[in-house]
Amino acid sequence: MDNEEARALEVLQSAVxxxxxxxxxxxxxGQKSSNRLAKELFAQLADEEDVHREKxxxxxxxxxxxxxxxxxxxxxxxxxxxxxxxxxxxxxxxxKIQGAESELEAIRIxxxxxxxxxxxxxxxxxxxxLPVERRFYEAxxxxxxGHHLALLDSYEYLSDPAGxxxxxxxxxxxxx
Numbered sequence: 689m690d691n692e693e694a695r696a697l698e699v700l701q702s703a704v705x706x707x708x709x710x711x712x713x714x715x716x717x718g719q720k721s722s723n724r725l726a727k728e729l730f731a732q733l734a735d736e737e738d739v740h741r742e743k744x745x746x747x748x749x750x751x752x753x754x755x756x757x758x759x760x761x762x763x764x765x766x767x768x769x770x771x772x773x774x775x776x777x778x779x780x781x782x783x784k785i786q787g788a789e790s791e792l793e794a795i796r797i798x799x800x801x802x803x804x805x806x807x808x809x810x811x812x813x814x815x816x817x818l819p820v821e822r823r824f825y826e827a828x829x830x831x832x833x834g835h836h837l838a839l840l841d842s843y844e845y846l847s848d849p850a851g852x853x854x855x856x857x858x859x860x861x862x863x864x
Contacts, residue, residue, distance in 0.1 A: 693751065697748065699808070699812050700747060701748065702808065703744045703808060703809070704741055704744050706808065707737045707741035707744060708737075709801075710733070710734075710737040710798075710801055710805070711734045711737040711738050711741065713794075713797070713798065713801065714730045714731070714734035714737060715734045717730045717791075718730030720790065720794070721791050722791075723791050723846065725845070725846065726842065726846065729838065729839070729842050730798075733798070733835060733838075736831070740831065743760060743761075744828075746758070746760050747760055747824065757818050757820050757821045759820055760824070792847055795842055795843045795846070798835075798839050799839045799840060799843070802839060803836055805828075805835075806829050806833050806836065809825045809828040809829035809832060810825070810826075810829040812825045813826045813829060
């Protein structure tokens with residue numbers, strides 16, 4: 689096994705570990721949450737981390753057997769499920785909701801985790817010389833970026849619902 693293959697396996701193992709830790713964090717955070725939006729957000733993120741882990745493990749197993757990088761399609765939801773979940777929850781909950789500090793702290797931690805995952809996938813995608821590997825990591829990086837943005841949106845909504853609605857609906861006070 690050459691250095692590049694060893695490095696690829698090392699990165700994939702790190703990715704599996706991150707995805708497992710992410711899923712567990714989201715599962716626990718969802719169980720502790722009393723807020724419907726946070727609970728559903730954490731459950732959806734836990735499911736998506738599991739999908740990522742499965743895809744990364746598929747690639748890892750192929751490479752571990754000494755084969756070339758497989759043409760496994762990376763997960764690519766482009767955040768549609770999270771956007772839909774968030775839109776439904778904000779419509780139902782309105783601007784009179786406030787997130788508990790523990791939920792806001794969990795979201796802050798989750799945003800940091802997603803940023804770290806993004807950095808790993810983005811940097812590995814840039815390092816890759818194989819187009820199929822690059823696409824795989826770019827898709828994962830995009831997924832993690834989408835998770836981060838959904839968490840940021842949720843954080844802003846739960847910490848200041850009225851302000852979030854003002855910003856998202858582009859309301860303004862023009863003095864007229």
